Amino acid sequence: MENVRELEGISYLKITGLILVVAASFPFFVHLIPPHNGYPVGAYLLPMFYIPFIALFIYNWKVALPVAILAPILNFMLTGNPQWGFLLVLTTELVLFTGIAFILLKHNVLKWTAAPLGYIGAKVISTMLLFVFPLMLVAPLEFFFGSLARALPGIGILLLLNFMLLKYRPPYWMSSK
Secondary structure (H helix, E strand, O other): OHHHOEEOOEEHHHHHHHHHHHHHHHHHHHOOOOOEOOEOOHHHHOHHHHHHHHHHHHOOHHHHHHHHHHHHHHHHHHHOOOOHHHHHHHHHHHHHHHHHHHHHHOOOOHHHHHHHHHHHHHHHHHHHHHHHOOOOOOOHHHHHHHHHHHOHHHHHHHHHHHHHHHHHOOOHHHHOO
16 A cells, blocks of 8 residues: 555655644634634635645645545534535645646746645636536635635735745655655
8 A cells, every 4th residue: 555655754644644633723723813804814814725735745645635635524524614515615626726736846937836826726627617516605706706816815825835845845756856
């Protein structure tokens, strides 16, 4: 079983579990901040996206993808948030974000914007899916433009995180060469 292979003395399974706990806990603490304009602060800061990106960057997609899939579900089981329809959309977006960011991190120029472009790409695809599978009561384009406008601070944080990680901690595939 490749996912249980040793990585620096700790198995992928243990690393994934540890990162999953952090990925589910971190947004909880961000959401303790009172809502702004009727929306949770997480809608502005995008805390659910930071940990999968860091995991993708430091380890690989084999750690980041399970975290992207399970963190929203675990957070929902612990806190009841986000709402059921948005839980499915958020999980889809996190999986898409992880895949897009993984592809962009391998590109010499686009790697510097992998996280924000990954978020925007995931939002575009999830919005298109909402036309086919209307999981929420909001119109897909209203959802897209509203959530994108609210997420501008979080997109900026993702860009800063992306830049800092590239500058100070090369991705796992670059550091092994």
